[in-house]
Amino acid sequence: MEKPHIEKIDWKNLPFGYIKTDHNIRCYYKDGKWGELEITSKEHLDIHIAATCLHYGQQAFEGMKAFMGKDGKIRLFRWQENAKRMIRSAEGIHMAPVPEELFKKAVVKAVLTNKQFVPPHGTGAALYIRPLLLGTGAQVGVKPSAEYMFLVFVTPVGPYFKEGFNPVNIAIVRDSDRAAPLGTGHIKVGGNYAASLRGIITAVNAGCGSPMYLDAKEKRYIDEIGAANFFGIKNNTYITPKSDSILPSITNDSVMAIAEDMGLKVERRPVPVDELESFDEAGACGTAAIIAPIGEVHDLETGKTIKFSKDGKAGPVSTSIYSRLIGIQFGDEKDKFGWTEIIG
Ligand SMILES: Cc1ncc(COP(=O)(O)O)c(C=O)c1O
Structure with missing residues (x-):
């Protein structure tokens, strides 16, 4: 060998x-x-x-x-x-x-x-x-x-996105669905990822890091971002989609607890794609990406671009949440939630 x-x-x-x-x-x-x-x-x-x-x-x-x-x-x-x-x-x-x-x-x-x-x-x-x-x-x-x-x-x-903890651009795809409303989107099975490849290639061809999937039925609500959950921040509130066809992210669950601990309000509810413009910060979270701040969202159908990062940097709230999460994961910060286990 x-x-x-x-x-x-x-x-x-x-x-x-x-x-x-x-x-x-x-x-x-x-x-x-x-x-x-x-x-x-x-x-x-x-x-x-x-x-x-x-x-x-x-x-x-x-x-x-x-x-x-x-x-x-x-x-x-x-x-x-x-x-x-x-x-x-x-x-x-x-x-x-x-x-x-x-x-x-x-x-x-x-x-x-x-x-x-x-x-x-x-x-x-x-x-x-x-x-x-x-x-x-x-x-x-x-x-x-x-x-x-x-x-x-x-x-x-290393980092999932080549940008690391720097803003990544996202493309809204409307010409393919990752998961059906009563399908298998909420569990981690290979078929979902095969179905997501069309959206990924569309996003990459548009010069973006990842696709944003909308709900398959109405295309009105944000589902998720590639292999990560979506979140938006405004009015001291962390907002993340509630949908039966997205994977319940363990990172997102942790981020919600951290956000609450930092004094933010947390809302898990359907998030209309039209609400995107109102967020001060937006990001994607998952094990691979940890937290990826979103720089711009490009709607490939309407040609519209929504900008979150004006200076090419992550926003202050996303940055604080990210620091606390990796602090706990790497053992640099007190694990008050009891999330880590030393194995060797
Ligand atoms: C489709 C999808 N959504 C979200 C996530 C994020 O989940 P987690 O934070 O548990 O890694 C993943 C990665 O596992 C995923 O593949």
């Missing part, structure tokens, strides 16, 4: 991409029960040609991070929420759910057996953790698999 060259990794300039690490963790569900965790250095799977994950999209995944503290300790951020969401995703498309404790054991093993890939404190980078659940049993008719594979791999990552 080709060994990764840790000494060659430029921690401060890591992209958000895949870098090979030493190990990944696997576990198999057969005859109605989960087996033991296995550790491997293989990067490929040997999978049945008729596996339901390949044909019928029977798969779900999670995205979370481990952070290196100044104290040299590795912290997981709110892993229980990711475990619970993966159970909801599994149940949402009739897969065998991964029990919370098994999820944790696999995640911890994946991180600790790749300890040297956790980016050093102060680089701004983190170890991205990707739990993945696949229907592996052979079916030709459309029905749930009887067998599953649970896998966890990790990879060190």
Whole structure:
């Protein structure tokens, strides 16, 4: 096996991409029960040609991070929420759910057996953790698999947007939908991401970092921003969409608690796209992006542009929330919410 060259990794300039690490963790569900965790250095799977994950999209995944503290300790951020969401995703498309404790054991093993890939404190980078659940049993008719594979791999990552914590431009797309009103938008299954690719390419072709999806039914309300939730700030209030077809973001949930703690009012409600102009600040939040301030929103249909950042910088409220969140994640600030767990 080709060994990764840790000494060659430029921690401060890591992209958000895949870098090979030493190990990944696997576990198999057969005859109605989960087996033991296995550790491997293989990067490929040997999978049945008729596996339901390949044909019928029977798969779900999670995205979370481990952070290196100044104290040299590795912290997981709110892993229980990711475990619970993966159970909801599994149940949402009739897969065998991964029990919370098994999820944790696999995640911890994946991180600790790749300890040297956790980016050093102060680089701004983190170890991205990707739990993945696949229907592996052979079916030709459309029905749930009887067998599953649970896998966890990790990879060190830098900022999701090349802009880092600088304003990113967003394009409102109206010619494709990421999720149907009664579909699977609220769970983290691969099909949603396949459906989102058209919007992503449209946004990128328009020179933007990410698409803004509107509600599929009326195209009146903001749903979300690529792989992140949307928020807007005005009148000392943090406002974020309530919709059945968006992914309940763990980052957004944390940001809402921080905002409230900072004395802001928090509103989770349908947000009409027409309200965009009234916000003083706007942003996107998610594990990968953490918080990405929005510079401009381009409506590709009307040609209208709404500007949030006049000086090319993030607004003061977004900046304060961001600092507190990363302070907690990296262990630089007191974790009054009890969100982090030291694992090594
Ligand atoms: C579609 C979508 N929305 C929002 C998020 C943000 O969720 P979280 O903060 O839990 O990472 C993600 C990323 O997981 C996502 O893929």
